[in-house]
Amino acid sequence: MEDRDIFQELSKAFQELDIGEAQKVILLENLHKLQEQNINIMITGATGSGKSSTINAMFRQEVAKVGIGVDPETMDITKYTLKNMILWDSPGLGDGKEADTRHAKNIISKLNERDSDGNALIDLVLVILDGGSRDLGTSYELINSVIIPNLGDNKEKRILVAINQCDMAMKGKHWDSVNNRPDSVLTKFLDEKAESVRRRIREGTGVDIMPVYYSAGYKDGDEQQAPYNLSKLLYLIIQHTPKKKRLIIAQNTSRKAEVWRDNDELKNYGEEIRRSFVDTVVESVSRGADIGGEIGSIFGTVGETVGMVVGGVAGFIGGVVKSIFSWW
Ligand SMILES: Nc1nc2c(ncn2[C@@H]2O[C@H](COP(=O)(O)OP(=O)(O)OP(=O)(O)O)[C@@H](O)[C@H]2O)c(=O)[nH]1
Ligand SMILES: [Mg+2]
Numbered sequence: 291m292e293d294r295d296i297f298q299e300l301s302k303a304f305q306e307l308d309i310g311e312a313q314k315v316i317l318l319e320n321l322h323k324l325q326e327q328n329i330n331i332m333i334t335g336a337t338g339s340g341k342s343s344t345i346n347a348m349f350r351q352e353v354a355k356v357g358i359g360v361d362p363e364t365m366d367i368t369k370y371t372l373k374n375m376i377l378w379d380s381p382g383l384g385d386g387k388e389a390d391t392r393h394a395k396n397i398i399s400k401l402n403e404r405d406s407d408g409n410a411l412i413d414l415v416l417v418i419l420d421g422g423s424r425d426l427g428t429s430y431e432l433i434n435s436v437i438i439p440n441l442g443d444n445k446e447k448r449i450l451v452a453i454n455q456c457d458m459a460m461k462g463k464h465w466d467s468v469n470n471r472p473d474s475v476l477t478k479f480l481d482e483k484a485e486s487v488r489r490r491i492r493e494g495t496g497v498d499i500m501p502v503y504y505s506a507g508y509k510d511g512d513e514q515q516a517p518y519n520l521s522k523l524l525y526l527i528i529q530h531t532p533k534k535k536r537l538i539i540a541q542n543t544s545r546k547a548e549v550w551r552d553n554d555e556l557k558n559y560g561e562e563i564r565r566s567f568v569d570t571v572v573e574s575v576s577r578g579a580d581i582g583g584e585i586g587s588i589f590g591t592v593g594e595t596v597g598m599v600v601g602g603v604a605g606f607i608g609g610v611v612k613s614i615f616s617w618w
């Protein structure tokens with residue numbers, strides 16, 4: 291697929307807008323501030339739950355994989371560096387007492403790390419559960435005793451629980467491989483499983499999190515299966531990400547249409563994802579709500595222009611976003 295950079299495309303489009311030069315400069319400066327944002331996501335879960343598979347399916351392939359050094363304390367963590375985005379692939383629990391203690395310590399220390407602005411370094415923790423496994427005891431331990439107590443305020447905003455390998459949940463029976471989705475029996479089973487995970491977390495911590503189930507897919511020689519509900523998972527990740535950081539996620543996600551194609555039909559996730567990007571641009575760049583308030587002067591006050599000029603700009607940005615992200 292042709293490689294189109296969201297920031298390049300938007301800045302090109304802004305330059306063609308019929309507004310004054312000084313105003314363009316402000317728009318472009320605000321866009322640049324979005325481009326300079328950084329995001330850190332921790333991906334954790336038991337061995338074999340599908341952390342690597344999920345990263346490979348969801349993000350662009352030129353991901354640089356770097357072990358974080360020879361220090362035996364942290365060498366279990368793999369650091370993936372993308373454009374302004376770092377993925378911390380950290381083992382969960384279930385590898386034996388000694389390893390578990392080390393992993394828990396590493397996770398806790400990462401969760402308490404601060405960036406240069408004094409904010410928590412890790413924006414979001416994605417906990418991956420193995421949907422094919424009956425015993426999720428170590429995952430509850432990880433979520434309830436290690437992660438949640440170390441999330442600070444607004445815990446629900448910084449954690450996402452995702453049940454992977456949903457195709458294998460009933461030993462692979464009831465997976466409709468022609469349409470790459472669960473049949474009605476498996477759907478019911480998975481809905482109940484998600485509800486039971488939710489209950490276990492709520493009972494243990496008081497925090498209410500609705501897990502999502504999905505499949506990262508696989509490739510095994512000639513055999514391969516596309517992901518399922520990966521757009522839904524991305525949609526939820528974006529919902530859990532501060533608006534000004536969302537375009538950084540956009541620029542790093544896979545350009546392969548087939549990885550995003552198959553999802554449940556509760557929402558049009560592709561449309562929702564695009565809309566959230568448009569919102570981000572309009573809010574941050576046009577209105578300057580998140581980054582600098584000067585922009586109001588371009589179109590007059592927000593009150594005057596919403597539904598008029600800003601509406602027009604939103605529509606215009608929507609067109610640009612839609613043409614770039616055609617695969618969602
Ligand atoms: N059927 C099926 N298999 C999957 C899925 N996701 C991952 N797998 C397979 O599960 C195995 C483990 O996946 P990985 O992505 O390596 O898991 P991981 O969490 O990175 O494991 P470690 O790095 O060892 O902790 C691999 O053989 C994957 O192909 C899925 O959604 N469905
Ligand atoms: Mg792995």
